[in-house]
Amino acid sequence: MMLPHALKDDIERVVREEWGRILAVMVKTLSDFQLAEDCMQDALISAFSHWERTGLPRSPAAWLLQVARRKAIDRLRRDKGFAAKRAELSYLYDLENSFEDEEERGVIPDECLQMIFKCCHSALAEKSRVALTLRSLGGLSTDQIAAAFLDTGEAMQRRITRAKQKIVRAGIAYKVPEANDLPDRLSSVLRTLYLIFNEGYLASSEDALTRVDLSNEAIRLTRIAALLMPEECEVQGLLALMLLHDSRRTARVGKDGELIPLEQQNRAR
Secondary structure, eight states: OOOOHHHHHHHHHHHHHHHHHHHHHHHHHHSOHHHHHHHHHHHHHHHHHHHHHHOOOSSHHHHHHHHHHHHHHHHHHHSTTGGGGHHHHHHHHHHHHTHHHHHHHTOOOOOHHHHHHHHSOTTSOHHHHHHHHHHHTSOOOHHHHHHHTTOOHHHHHHHHHHHHHHHHHHTOOOOOOOGGGHHHHHHHHHHHHHHHHHHHHSOSSSSOSOOHHHHHHHHHHHHHHHHHOTTOHHHHHHHHHHHHHHTTHHHHBOTTSOBOOGGGSOTTO
């Protein structure tokens, strides 16, 4: 299926900007990482088909969330353990009926930072925590994450898959950590936020030198973390580092998208 170039760009932008937030909502609803991802993929396939005919809806993110919930209902109905999943289905039906109000408010609940803390559970190895979070919420591809860890794409994919499987086997709950659990997970969370910002600061893809959406998201989430934990100097330090580097954003890139060396950058910008 060949999509119009402008529509393809719009869909890619929506996925970049909203995927992590919608996935966080779906994981919270379903308590199943893999099921949430599968439903999101199903919703995206539907988007390509519907939006080609009708154009982008007024609220693409809300549209994707609604369709992902419907896909979850369909998958749960087909599940062999249907009877045991009636509570989840009932909850999804309630959410489905309240969708119009959600769209009117224009709100997709922003739970990305909560999700990062959830993924950074002590039962997972440090590298697996960060990789899983970057893949799910950071908007980074497996190859981009592998490059950040000086690893191969195949090895990183296996690591992420094992992390998801361990979450299921260990029965790790997708819940917001208690306040006294936050410091133990802070190191992984900060590392994840830094790598998201780093990919935005100097993108590993060949399409663009920078990814402003990732830089902005990393800064936004770090600001929230700084408000949650004002006494944690490492959070304040990371935020300061991000803001310092981001202040040169417009001076680093020329009009044709080329990198401008530090000594040639216009400090007035």
